[in-house]
Amino acid sequence: MEFAQRLVALVETGRRQSTYKLATMMAIMDVCVENQPRPDGTLAIPVQELAHRVVAYYWPQVRPFAEYGPLRQSKSAPPVILKLVGDARELLLDRGVRTPEAAREAEDPDYLRMVRSVELILAKYPLTHLQTPTRQLAHLRNDFIYDASAFHNNVTRRELEQHGPLVLRPGVAEALRDFAPLLKPMIEMVWVGDVVACNRQALEHDDIAGFLFGSERSHLLSLRNPLRELQDGRCFYCDRMLPAEVHIDHVLPWSKVPIDGVANLVLVDAACNLDKSAMLPVRVHVDRAVTRPAGDLSSIADLTGLPVLKTRTVNAARGIYGTLPPGVPLWRAPKQYAPHGNLS
Template sequence: MPDAIDPLLLGQRVVAILETGLRVATYKLATLMALIDHCIENLPEHPADQLAVSIPDLAHRVLQLYWRQVRPFEGHDLRQSSGEKERIPRAVRALRAATPASSLSVAMMAAPEVYQTSIDEIGLCLAQQPLYRLQRLPGGDLTDPFLYDDSFLHSNVSRRTLRAHNDAIVLMPGVAAGLARLAGLLKPALEIMWVDDVRRMNKFLTAEVPDIAGHLFGRDRTALAAVRGPFKDAFGARCFYCDTHLPADNPIDHVLPWSLVGIDGLANLVLACARCNTDKRHALPAVDLVDRVLGRDRGVLEQIAGEIRWPTEYQRVAAAARGIYGSQPPGIATWSGYKASVRLDIGFPPRWMDSPS
């Protein structure tokens, strides 16, 4: 087994591959972002371990990334590829057309057969395009794999071949831990590249259209409004962070930041006042805040989930928290409240830090 790759070298090689040559689609960027999210939520027990990554899981994460982006922007469908087929956006649009649901989580439950068809198409596209080409330099077939073994992948790989490899790729030693640790640096860089690519592929996006980044990666706050009333009924109309009384239109906050892990499950959402919501923004919350949010009555959350058809995603939130804090160096600053911070210390880890059985 090869030695585990150093995280700094890993980050340098990822950026070097992306900056070499002209990208003809945003699929490579989406694949890398999906890989990072998977690594965060499935952090190996030992940093040098390998990690098997399900291609259908990657497909779901890629679908989630494009779910917001395929909506028309100023009357236009944004191109995400210089080719004609645009396989991934087309598969995402097919699911959107099958249900009026604004949330992907709700759409999955409302149109499960269409969702599965979209996942199958996106997964095959990932195997034939970005996963096959991600580690290859432009202009040739030479490859020096440093993320995963791609020897069975090619531009015409079949579903049968993928099934023979368990519909998965296997990340090399140290890659999963390295990607999780570099998430805070790599994901903003990938978003910047993504915005640049979309501007290049859509000629109507001039410098006078500055909000394209918000359309691509911002959170649709309107969709979260459905959570506000049930949360107030269940937990009271008070800020989760400072306990101040809340007005009618208070924000809904992602405890684990949306910019780091895009999890909309009820287990990651809380009522917040505007002051705390603005002050926290993209900051990593203190461990005790995560402990509090994961310590809420899961029965209550499940009841709300059933009433509004919105998943709790408790296990996913716990896994993401485990990955985020398990890959951070001790002593970094974390947000603990308005204008307050504490140093990260998990010397006495909470139960959600334990590896899942």
């Protein structure tokens, strides 16, 4: 609890010129949810892995927001990372590559070149200053998350490669995984506030939150027919025949862990989707989703251009359910719930 309190205080009082630090902190947490720490409690995270995940957060955010156009996420000059992501996104969409995960799986050279640029920017700025309080309290800096001594504003790629991965201090990965359900919504709320403050328009917080952190559903529409065939025309959750109007659902909710992979996506009816909303389902639903025939999932991935991401889904489920307190209600079916730990 002390670690979580320190992190909250850092987010609330830390120096920020852009949303880089918030995106980096979210990326670190996502890695902790999906990966087990070493026996000594540390967790090594390649900076390039953080770059991939920061890119994934910004990917939908560089779209124009209604009539306002692209939203500013900096108090001064437009952040370079958003420009890099925006340019790469436009280029890749023209080639039919719709998600950063798909570009990563395909090892697209333009995408990988962009990620390497983002990697160096992360090392120079957010990773250097992430643990720095306000300017007035800079002398109180304490690298309680990771040792940042190798990062600085002029770090070179050679220095970064020689340094190797960022290593979270003992116990930090476990704490971030355990407190992610509380910390992520708080950081998202701060992020929304920063974006509203950076833009002169009268923006509604709720509208901005949905735009920044909601799943970009348009690229999932191609899944409808293949998933309908895979599921024999039945809702994944209730097994009733699907109507003409169907919903695509993230089995592990997008708000918990942003995984847009075929292994985490199912076709459901409106009743199930609206009732489940952002709740965690009983574990059996996740197990059923990830154990669908690998060949079928791969065929759907090839057909739609979306990656499978089975390993990420399995690892995320292990991290989420493994730290969930007993008794937490999990969604089973419309109006039906089961406490975690009770054969869920």
